[in-house]
Amino acid sequence: MSISEDHKRFRDIVKGKIKENLKKYVSQGELIGKREKEFVKIPVPQIDMPTFRYGPKQQGGVGQGQGKPGEGLGQDGEEAGQGQQAGNAPGEHQLEMDVTMDELAEILGQALELPRIEPKGSHQIKSQKNRYSGLAPVGPEGLKHFKSVYKQALKRQIASGSYDPHNPKILPIRRDFRYRTFKTVMKPQTQAVIIYIMDVSGSMGDEQKEIVRLESFWINAWLKKHYKGLESRYIIHDAAAKEVDEETFFKTAESGGTLISSAYKLAKELIEKKYPPHEWNIYIFQFSDGDNWSADDTKLCMDMLKNYFLVNTNLFCYGQVESRYGSGQFLKDLNAEFSKDERMVTSSISSKDKILDSIKQFLGKGK
Amino acid sequence: MANLTPELEGWRKKIEKVAKDYGLDFFDTVFEVITYDQISQFAARGGFPVRYPHWKFGMEYEQLSKSYEYGLSKIYEMVINTDPCYAYLMEGNLLMDQKLVMAHVYGHADFFKNNIWFSKTNRKMMDVMANHAVRVRRYIDRYGYDVVENFIDKALSLENLIDRYSVYTNPSESWEQNSGSSNELKQNVNENSQGQADKAYGQGLGLLRYNKEYMRDYINPPKFVAEQKQKMADQALKKTVRYPAEPQKDVLKFLIENAPLAEWQQEILSMIREESYYFSPQGMTKTMNEGWASYWHSTIMTQKILTPDEFIDFADHHSGTVAMSPQGYNPYKVGIELMREIEERWNKGQFGREWTECDDFKEKKNWDKKLGLGREKIFEVRKIYNDVTFIDEFLTEDFAVKYKMFVYKFNKKTQKFEVNTRDFKAIKAQLLFQMTNFGQPIISVVDANFENRGELLLGHRWEGIDLQPDYLNETLKNIFSIWQRPVCLVTVMDEAEVLLRFDGEKVQSVNIKATLPTDNIAP
Numbered sequence: 001m002s003i004s005e006d007h008k009r010f011r012d013i014v015k016g017k018i019k020e021n022l023k024k025y026v027s028q029g030e031l032i033g034k035r036e037k038e039f040v041k042i043p044v045p046q047i048d049m050p051t052f053r054y055g056p057k058q059q060g061g062v063g064q065g066q067g068k069p070g071e072g073l074g075q076d077g078e079e080a081g082q083g084q085q086a087g088n089a090p091g092e093h094q095l096e097m098d099v100t101m102d103e104l105a106e107i108l109g110q111a112l113e114l115p116r117i118e119p120k121g122s123h124q125i126k127s128q129k130n131r132y133s134g135l136a137p138v139g140p141e142g143l144k145h146f147k148s149v150y151k152q153a154l155k156r157q158i159a160s161g162s163y164d165p166h167n168p169k170i171l172p173i174r175r176d177f178r179y180r181t182f183k184t185v186m187k188p189q190t191q192a193v194i195i196y197i198m199d200v201s202g203s204m205g206d207e208q209k210e211i212v213r214l215e216s217f218w219i220n221a222w223l224k225k226h227y228k229g230l231e232s233r234y235i236i237h238d239a240a241a242k243e244v245d246e247e248t249f250f251k252t253a254e255s256g257g258t259l260i261s262s263a264y265k266l267a268k269e270l271i272e273k274k275y276p277p278h279e280w281n282i283y284i285f286q287f288s289d290g291d292n293w294s295a296d297d298t299k300l301c302m303d304m305l306k307n308y309f310l311v312n313t314n315l316f317c318y319g320q321v322e323s324r325y326g327s328g329q330f331l332k333d334l335n336a337e338f339s340k341d342e343r344m345v346t347s348s349i350s351s352k353d354k355i356l357d358s359i360k361q362f363l364g365k366g367k
Numbered sequence: 368m369a370n371l372t373p374e375l376e377g378w379r380k381k382i383e384k385v386a387k388d389y390g391l392d393f394f395d396t397v398f399e400v401i402t403y404d405q406i407s408q409f410a411a412r413g414g415f416p417v418r419y420p421h422w423k424f425g426m427e428y429e430q431l432s433k434s435y436e437y438g439l440s441k442i443y444e445m446v447i448n449t450d451p452c453y454a455y456l457m458e459g460n461l462l463m464d465q466k467l468v469m470a471h472v473y474g475h476a477d478f479f480k481n482n483i484w485f486s487k488t489n490r491k492m493m494d495v496m497a498n499h500a501v502r503v504r505r506y507i508d509r510y511g512y513d514v515v516e517n518f519i520d521k522a523l524s525l526e527n528l529i530d531r532y533s534v535y536t537n538p539s540e541s542w543e544q545n546s547g548s549s550n551e552l553k554q555n556v557n558e559n560s561q562g563q564a565d566k567a568y569g570q571g572l573g574l575l576r577y578n579k580e581y582m583r584d585y586i587n588p589p590k591f592v593a594e595q596k597q598k599m600a601d602q603a604l605k606k607t608v609r610y611p612a613e614p615q616k617d618v619l620k621f622l623i624e625n626a627p628l629a630e631w632q633q634e635i636l637s638m639i640r641e642e643s644y645y646f647s648p649q650g651m652t653k654t655m656n657e658g659w660a661s662y663w664h665s666t667i668m669t670q671k672i673l674t675p676d677e678f679i680d681f682a683d684h685h686s687g688t689v690a691m692s693p694q695g696y697n698p699y700k701v702g703i704e705l706m707r708e709i710e711e712r713w714n715k716g717q718f719g720r721e722w723t724e725c726d727d728f729k730e731k732k733n734w735d736k737k738l739g740l741g742r743e744k745i746f747e748v749r750k751i752y753n754d755v756t757f758i759d760e761f762l763t764e765d766f767a768v769k770y771k772m773f774v775y776k777f778n779k780k781t782q783k784f785e786v787n788t789r790d791f792k793a794i795k796a797q798l799l800f801q802m803t804n805f806g807q808p809i810i811s812v813v814d815a816n817f818e819n820r821g822e823l824l825l826g827h828r829w830e831g832i833d834l835q836p837d838y839l840n841e842t843l844k845n846i847f848s849i850w851q852r853p854v855c856l857v858t859v860m861d862e863a864e865v866l867l868r869f870d871g872e873k874v875q876s877v878n879i880k881a882t883l884p885t886d887n888i889a890p
Binding site for chain 1: 408411412420421422423425426433516520523524526527528691692693694696697770771772775777781785786787788797806808832834838840842
């Protein structure tokens, strides 16, 4: 009997624990460090049955080897024994669970009660795909389907009476041969791009960047679940904007003034060049401390938002990271201008603990 | 079901023959070659292919398979104490490894069959486990997965609360259904001992024996008899005050019989208890069992089975198995070295009064009476000892020094484990403590009607070490959910006796002076 049932049950319990403690996991950066291609390694404490017992620290033990009284034993506490006998006592280890990004997104979705995203324009874009689902009497040798060849031969032999159950020999002839064939199917395809915009002016410190990093990780996880082949682009700006790769995005420390419009111009350029809005689901997440250089620039931004971004994107999110230096004026300006527009979501993130709430605000509309 | 390749089967036959020639005596042993994934699955279920469904097996599996995949550990062998004995070999191991494992397994198999502490285990446990699985699944169908799982969680948290030695002293406690013969025996004893004393008159009063009827009142004056009767009546009265009359170490049994449980819950507790008793001797003899098996794999391999080209691999594997480590007691190492030492001592006659009283270092070193009793002695040892008696009797100061043993303790200041002492007495005390009751605290039911409020009072026999508080609280909660009345535990914490009481909401420590049961019962 396979252990998969017990194993699945255990994984469910662990996932439950992750969900319970999501806040802790979300605000911990170490999770992202353990990201592999499709898995995230999540450290979970071994779930113990409580029993009356002596703790290892209370108890001590007997060891063998060098060392004078008072000397430490070293960190390596692994036991050297190898054979395992039935009924052995379990070791005390931290477990590292492999959780797929998909499962993680699922957990996030359940915990925050996020609605599923309805992609726009899915009906317009189609891609061709070949599926090997049929059988044909002709084809290349490499695609011969032996099981159905023998089935055909068996049928033929039974029908013609040449099958002897006591000497069950089946000889396929040319007529019995079957080959796999493909059918072309049209699949509706959804394409999506996330454009992250971050303010890297002097007022954004390390802590603020960490918040942005964590939040974008979870946003990515959630959107990736809905869009295969999700693309992410990163724009940083102070007084001027430039596109960078992911690593630079989170590590750059610049200083200088802030002209948000510079980033908007670059984003607009990017969209116009590579992501025609009628084929793409476009998400823009902007993080800043909300301290724009001048009222004129803010006005320019509002115009661009109204006339370009809100028209052409699924969602425009603005997250304002609280910093000691920023005035936070931009958030107020946005709220004043767009408070009734569904396509614009703003959120103020005061600390790491608020990341979850902010994600919920951003993604809670199912756009 | 054995699926050995012809090559392995050939070696198996050879090894079995060699083992038998050495005098090992075992049940038929069936080897199966299985994949690492299967071996992880079986090991997760304590070696059994089928157990009741529970996530803890899934967790074990996760751990075992991961640590194999990461190359941290590898299970070479697994053997179950059943008749026939089942053992598993891992597919893809070196032929030398497989041979070594087979030799090792025959050692275990011999130990299972012959060691007295295993004599009461059910050798058809494979079937029992499968039956348990079926029954639990039936309960799941009837009462729902979560309900049953939840209850099993609670039951498992009490699985160590059994009286490990009871099965050896009290025949009626045997979990094998063979009580018929022992009852007969008891009756015979009773009839014989009664002699001519009339039954109604003498029983239990501690009266003196008389031969002639007319001497009766002279030897046991009526006044004395009356006094004795009164005393007994008083005692009986006292006993009715408390239930159970004597503290009961088999807490699980007590709960099964006395807690307000549904039948299926009783059944599940009984299953957990039965399995617990089944695994108990393996904990009681871990060092001996591994030592014995290692002794035999090394003897059989080096003397009869190894081919010259395998020596390096064998040495590598064997030394890995018996490696000493500073932070951990390796039962393989201590076991095999003790076995070898016993064999040598009895070969040379290094035992008995003469040997112990000899003070001359030189004489002791060259002591050799050429008795050749070693083999015979270790066979005797494997038959009647368990880890506690084994270590207590054979682990000598010389041995502890030779194998560089020390006691380590956790230093709260440095937050590290540190070497504490190399004092022999301390080492021995620590080892014996770890092995008594398999390193589990001894807990017993003291009073089921504590404070006359139907509360359950448990007592912990404190032996110098406190219980781990967080686990303690959780366990109290679990017992509460079974007893369904407040549960108390008397133990020692930070050098003061405390009574911890869980009333359904929180665990509180109660002033001990006011509430201890001895005060209540005093006349």
